[in-house]
Amino acid sequence: MEEQSRTDKNILRKGIKRLVICLVLMFLGPTLVHLTLSNDDKPLYIPLLIVSILLCILAIVMLFIGLNTIMDSMFKRNN
Template sequence: METKRTNKELLVKGLKKMGLSLIGMFLGPTLLYIGFTNQDKPLYIPILIVAFIVCALAIFFAFKGLKVIMDSMFN
């Protein structure tokens, strides 16, 4: 009979992705705030584009991290 154990290497990968997601969850809205408060500056549009990309990547890494963590526990 085989005992089921958590795959620690996969768990660490998942936690790293969740850490990237956490950084993006703080950085994205901060950049959005900076962009929206400086609408008269020339870098208004590029800052907003970068902020939206960072927010999307934060969501992406959150889902990927959760999937990897679940795979490490239940695979």
């Protein structure tokens, strides 16, 4: 008998949460980059620029992790 593969709902839920976090970071990072670059005479220019670039990188990483988690929930077989 062949088992039907089903989507693991708990892993799918975890992947969707990661994509929601990614969505928030996708708006927060570039907005902070724009605000930082428009105020380059402020004393916190360099630290804010570093934090905003890290947020942009984290958004990309969370996108790949979230999509990988969703793909795992759909196509991996539990033995």
